[in-house]
Amino acid sequence: MYDYVIIGAGIVGTSIARELSRYNANILVLEKENDAANHQTVANSAIIHSGHDPKENTLKAKLCVEGNALYETMEKELNIPILRTGAFVVAHNQEEEDMLDALYQRAVNNGVKDILFHDRSQARQIEPNLADDVTKVLSLPSTKVTYPWEVAFACLENAIHNGVTFRKNSRVTNIIKNENHFNLEINDAETIQTKSIISAAGIFSDQVAYLLEKNVPYQIFPRKGEYFVLDRKAKGFINHVIYPLPTKKGKGVLIIPQVHGNILLGPTSQLQDEKDLLSNTREGLNQIKHDLHALAKNIPFNLIIRTFAGIRASSSYEDFYIQESKEYSDFFHVAGIDSPGLTAAPAIAKYLVNQLVNKHHLKKNINFDPIRPKKTVFHKLNFEDQLALVKKDPRYGNLVCKCEKITEAEIVEAIHGPLGNDTIKGIKKRARAGSGLCQGGYCEQTVLKIIARETNQPINKINYYGLDTPILVQETKVKP
């Protein structure tokens, strides 16, 4: 019998798992996909927002500001990458400058620190590629960016190190409440028992809740966001996150420098019925190009290397819904976690776990170790350290992904590491092989062979991202 089952291994579920592992409890994380961080957590803007935008006195505002501060500790403890960009919100005329003043006041009320204004010439000195008609900017120095799925992996690896169990390919298909526990059905087959459930199922939160409750107190409205990705050659074109003024539809189309040197352009904001339709649209991509001209000039559209889309778990509740079920004691909703959910995740975890500690009188895990060791990134080492590593393990001398400079040894580590994975996308998420200019055109076939060799599987059984998604199906040039 588990004390807690957490449904969903996105940034929220993994942050909760880590926070809960500070206490003595038997904890299981269930994820329906073949990997952690495969939904919202893998397709977002990667911004650790300052907290200037959420409405005052909401959980979004409180947990965003707290979460932003908590990333400073997480960086040290979990060895996650953070790029301290700061951000500008831009105005183009008197009316927008008045709106910028109101936003300043909201940021102050939300507890955002060190905010200031720059006039046209100061702003242009700092960011020469700002659009010519920008008249004033609100500067938010505490805004930064991270590598979202790496943060989720780090939380989950650290939670596992502290005793948590993780099961992937494990979809929760039914929940039945008995007198003192829940029976939880996985993949329509196996049943496990748990005293409490924490549902952190992202866009599927309402579906999971309906497995148990008759009246789910919110509805999830999937809201798509599309992006362009610029190659690392665009690095330095803009160094701050650049926001337009927010509207009812959200924070708008942005320019976002990334930790590995790429720049994201987007996202759009389109409501759709489907929870899993991630395709890009002509209208969405055209809208990004159109909206960006209000932010910057000389945008290097010739450096676009790919497009992608993510789907936000926006809810009818219009704020984060982090509450115990009103129908069933010990079922906890963590729902409606759209933006700024990445930023708020560590604070969401603390907010929920405090409730659990008080309700269940949890005792501290005296063996809790907050540290997740640093990963070796070969191309960042100095020449002497590189030579020493190649001597120890010659696979560091075999460069597989030429664009991102990733070696065979790093790919093997991604396959067998504490949260290893044997899919092409899983290796891309961990080692960045295939993330560069050629998008895997050059290295994917080598990665495929390494996965097959390391996992003792035939090459046509290696999946792209999940079960039954093989890249190779059959030989085409078979001798008669």
Ligand SMILES: Cc1cc2nc3c(=O)[nH]c(=O)nc-3n(C[C@H](O)[C@H](O)[C@H](O)COP(=O)(O)OP(=O)(O)OC[C@H]3O[C@@H](n4cnc5c(N)ncnc54)[C@H](O)[C@@H]3O)c2cc1C
């Ligand atoms: C386009 C876009 C841009 C964004 N930009 C930012 C940003 O810059 N900054 C920011 O702070 N936030 C941003 N966000 C919001 C942020 O990405 C999300 O709030 C955050 O990732 C939510 O994490 P999560 O763990 O709740 O959800 P998810 O990452 O979606 O994880 C939920 C998990 O639950 C699993 N699951 C669902 N049902 C079941 C089941 N029945 N059984 C087992 N597992 C199940 C899913 O497979 C999934 O892995 C953005 C979101 C989007 C889409």
